[in-house]
Amino acid sequence: MEYLKNKHIALFFSYKVSLNVWEDLGMITRESRIWGILWKNFNKVSFITYGNKNEEVFGKHFPSIKLLNNKWNLNPATYSIFLPFLYKKELMNIDLYKVNQVSGALPAIISKILYKKKLIIRCGFQLSLFLKKQKENIIKIFLALVLERISFYMADVIIVTSIKDREYIGAYHKVNFHKIKVISNGIDTELFNILEGIKKERGRILFVGRLIRQKNLFSLLEAVKGLKEIHLVIIGKGYLKEALAQKSKEYRVNVTFIERIKNEELPIEYNRSELFILPSLFEGNPKVLLEAMACGLPVICTDVDGMNTIVQHGVNGMLCQSHDESMKNSILELLNNEGLRKKLGQNARDTIVSKFSLDMVAEQEIFCYEHL
Missing domain, CATH: 3.40.50.2000 (Glycogen Phosphorylase B;)
Structure with a gap:
């Protein structure tokens, strides 16, 4: 792990997602536990979000992580395109770019092209397949497929949560299987545990x-x-x-x-x-x-x-x-x-x-x- 001790990693949040959204969804403490483990292995960690200065109140959950947000209050689509230029100085000094869902990949891809850094794409689900199952319009599905194809091509490593997702990406998107890793979601088994003294309610x-x-x-x-x-x-x-x-x-x-x-x-x-x-x-x-x-x-x-x-x-x-x-x-x-x-x-x-x-x-x- 010594290799990572000198590295700076940045997490690009999914499209339109901020710390405020994490808080609203009740996710912020879960994510703070995950990154509490990960950040110890790096020299520096940054979060690149779609929030504005108002989200900095939630920074207390991530005391060792630097927040880079939409302080200009730009439209999310505009911000996602210009983010790599607005944060040029910071992005040039970051070693690894990580994306948790393909919907947040565009600014990370542009940044990789511009600054020649390593890109990690993590997918909890396949966006295009979900849109098909939700019977979304064909244009949305097509755009998701294009973004997936570019994301998987540009990624240095792709992390998925199941073997079936690995097989699908490798076969459908023509991606080398060697760069697709299967890692499930993780659970804090100390927090989520069998609690003594809590009575089950019948039915x-x-x-x-x-x-x-x-x-x-x-x-x-x-x-x-x-x-x-x-x-x-x-x-x-x-x-x-x-x-x-x-x-x-x-x-x-x-x-x-x-x-x-x-x-x-x-x-x-x-x-x-x-x-x-x-x-x-x-x-x-x-x-x-x-x-x-x-x-x-x-x-x-x-x-x-x-x-x-x-x-x-x-x-x-x-x-x-x-x-x-x-x-x-x-x-x-x-x-x-x-x-x-x-x-x-x-x-x-x-x-x-x-x-x-x-x-x-x-x-x-x-x-x-x-x-x-």
Whole structure:
């Protein structure tokens, strides 16, 4: 790791994302833990964000990291193009550029071309595939494909969260497989843990995530409709909030909506629940699933890419189909079998500790940087 001790790394935030957005999404403490491990291996770390001077109040979470933001209050699209010129002096003195999602890659690519630095592209999901599944317009999908193709071509290393993503990028985008590394999302297994003294609430089913079509929440409401002694807790926000609230009233389902919660408070919510469910139509490498499993919570998720490589049915969780009848059967099977809940919960915890711990993932990422 001595090689990195003299290096300066910069994280280019995803398009339109700032520390304010991280705070609003309850992500800021999670990211501070990740970078708290990573920054110790570097001489300097910088964050390049789409925020303005107002976000500097959140700098206290990252005391050793330099903030470079949109202090000119430019339009985000304009800022993303001119950022490499506005911060020319700073970027010339940075050794490694990192991007967490392809949507933030454009200024990093321009900077790499101008200043001849190493570029790391990390992808939690394939943007173009997600847009296709969300049935976005063809122009958006085409632009995402172009950005992906350029990003993967220009990257010195590409980090993805699954073998299937590696195979897709290598085959579809004609990228050398040697520069595509598979590293999962990491979980703080000390924070996300089985908490003593917190009593499980009978019938409490937890969902955490955005309230969007991808998450298939109307099917979840159909699944729990008519079930007695069920308390569905939905944590997150999104454009479907009002429609879901209306449907839950129509179905007479006992639902509590919690719009926002800090990441460090989530372990309590997981530990209060009897099971966690993620009924998504498609996923990348969902952190909330890993967090729930780390807390020893039995999980139910749909049998789709991104989740069926983490959850082994009947071993560390349950896989179901995306329709309500399959979900309902899985929910009833778990709620009516305490022994099964305990077994799946403990195995889930063991899976995360052995394969997805934050320290382990950070170590894998550092290894990639050392060999650039």
